[in-house]
Amino acid sequence: MLIAQGPLRVSLFGGGSDLPAFLESNEGAVLSFAIDRRVYVVGHPFTHRAGILLKYSRSEDVDAARELQHPIARVVLDRYGVTDIDIAVMSDVPAGTGMGSSSSFTVAFLAFVRHLCGIPTSPVDLAREACEIEIEVLKEPIGYQDQWASALGGVNLIRFSGGEVQVESIGLGAVDIAALESNLHLVPVGRPRSASELLARQGGGVTSGSRGEDVTRRMVGLVEQGRRLLLSDLDGLGPLLDEAWQLKREVAEGVSNAEVDDLYTRGMGAGATGGKLLGAGGSGYLAFYVPAEAHERFAVQFPKRLGFRISSQGAGVIHES
Numbered sequence: 001m002l003i004a005q006g007p008l009r010v011s012l013f014g015g016g017s018d019l020p021a022f023l024e025s026n027e028g029a030v031l032s033f034a035i036d037r038r039v040y041v042v043g044h045p046f047t048h049r050a051g052i053l054l055k056y057s058r059s060e061d062v063d064a065a066r067e068l069q070h071p072i073a074r075v076v077l078d079r080y081g082v083t084d085i086d087i088a089v090m091s092d093v094p095a096g097t098g099m100g101s102s103s104s105f106t107v108a109f110l111a112f113v114r115h116l117c118g119i120p121t122s123p124v125d126l127a128r129e130a131c132e133i134e135i136e137v138l139k140e141p142i143g144y145q146d147q148w149a150s151a152l153g154g155v156n157l158i159r160f161s162g163g164e165v166q167v168e169s170i171g172l173g174a175v176d177i178a179a180l181e182s183n184l185h186l187v188p189v190g191r192p193r194s195a196s197e198l199l200a201r202q203g204g205g206v207t208s209g210s211r212g213e214d215v216t217r218r219m220v221g222l223v224e225q226g227r228r229l230l231l232s233d234l235d236g237l238g239p240l241l242d243e244a245w246q247l248k249r250e251v252a253e254g255v256s257n258a259e260v261d262d263l264y265t266r267g268m269g270a271g272a273t274g275g276k277l278l279g280a281g282g283s284g285y286l287a288f289y290v291p292a293e294a295h296e297r298f299a300v301q302f303p304k305r306l307g308f309r310i311s312s313q314g315a316g317v318i319h320e321s
Contacts, residue, residue, distance in 0.1 A: 002116060004041045006108030006315035007034040008092070008099035009149035010184070010278060010287060010308075012237070013226040013244050016216050016251055018143030018160050020135065022206040026213065028160040029223040030145040031170075031230075033180075034153040035308040039104040041112040043087035052077065056089040071138050072106050080113050087112075093306070097188070098279020100146030106130040107151045107315040115317045123314045127151035127165075153314030157227050170230055177310050179234055185272070185290050185298060186306040189263045190283025205252045212251045219247050238273025238289035245276040255281035270294070270301035 009032050017028030046053075052068065054060045060068055065077035077083070089109075095101045107126040110133075114121045130147035134140045148158050148165060155170040155177075172180070205212035222244050229236040245264070249256050256264075260277055263286055267275055271294025278285045285306060290298045299305075 001042070001044045001319065001321045002112060002317060003319040004108045004112035004115065004315070004317045005038045006104035006106075006111070006150040007153055007311045007313065008037045008039070008101060008104050009034050009146060010099065010186075011145065011149070012241065012276075012287075014220055014223040015145070015248070015279075016143070016206065017220045018145040018158075019141075019206060020143070022213060022216055023160055025208040026217060027162075027220070028143075028216075029220050030149075030158045030160075031156075031223045031226045032145060032149045032158070033155040034149055034311045034314065035099075036311045037092040037099070037306070037308055038311075039092075039101055039108050040090045041087065041105070041108045042090065043085055043112065046084045046086055050084050052083055053086045054089075055087070057095075072102075072109060072133065075133050075137055076106075076109055076113050080117050082113055082116060085116075096191075096284070098277065098284030100150060100279075102140075103130055103134065103142070103146035104150040104315070106134055107147055111316050115320075121316075123151040123153075123316075126315055151315045154312045155230070155310060157223060168227075170227060172230060176230070176234060179292075180230070181309055182295070183234065183237075183290055183292065185288045185302065186278075186285045186308065187263065187267065187288060187302050188284075188304060188306065189260055189277070189286050190257075215247050215250045219244055222247075235273070235289075235291050238275075238291070240274065241276050241287070241289055242268075242274030245274070248276065248281075252281075257282060259283075260286070266301065267298070271298045 011030060011032040014030035018030055051063045054073055062068055065074055068074040091101060093099060107130045110126050110129055127148040131144050134142060144160055145158055155172055157168040159166040206216050225240055267288045272288035272290045275286055275288035278287055
């Protein structure tokens with residue numbers, strides 16, 4: 001039995017600047033952290049039959065990897081020549097809720113398969129290959145941040161420039177980590193959705209010379225401010241998140257809607273000093289920054305929240321027997 005996992009992530013600043021269309025003419029940067037909500041890949045070789053049994057939101061029973069409908073599993077298993085295996089996929093949070101679950105699955109699945117094949121693997125290997133498969137091979141209209149955030153774990157400032165990726169680990173102390181975990185409240189809004197259409201629209205809206213490109217550049221400018229606040233003035237994150245969210249709403253139609261706007265207004269009225277919708281937009285989780293003195297009032301208004309801890313552990317194999 002082999003179990004691999006990939007943590008989900010919370011992106012604070014710079015989302016959208018990791019899209020290939022923006023990076024054609026610009027440098028991007030994202031400030032994010034991995035959390036202890038994960039995607040798991042569990043499996044073992046068959047001893048009594050041949051073929052591939054893959055269980056996720058549906059079940060596929062095929063003779064060879066190329067017959068799979070799941071695109072990522074099809075590409076990875078075929079690339080590494082893996083067959084005669086039973087695999088199940090599970091997640092702590094539903095897909096389509098803005099936490100990078102698709103890329104978390106990809107890095108976890110790569111960690112699982114590469115370990116099965118006896119291939120030494122680093123977090124950088126996982127991130128790079130996951131980006132290659134999702135963006136170059138499968139042509140998904142997504143960016144590069146989620147793969148790196150899940151593969152590496154921890155709190156990171158990730159820069160994208162000319163095809164290169166640079167990662168700066170933000171060395172928060174235990175007290176600051178605990179305060180960030182306590183003050184950032186994740187409130188569900190809407191239903192899970194596919195981010196592909198929204199991301200494709202956003203990618204088309206950040207091309208060279210567009211207003212979306214200018215807005216995204218301004219969002220990149222907030223990343224360094226966010227890093228400084230994490231290290232010196234945590235309560236300053238709220239207003240900066242609000243500024244980032246107002247900019248994000250300008251990038252493309254569909255980023256927000258009446259339901260999201262209403263919930264955001266309610267959150268601010270309940271004591272939050274700022275927040276943003278995680279992921280491409282439309283639904284998922286609103287991340288509100290709530291100072292300590294407003295925790296009780298906010299909790300009364302929003303009893304349904306997703307608890308989490310920041311995870312220093314990136315993707316990889318966690319069990320073998």
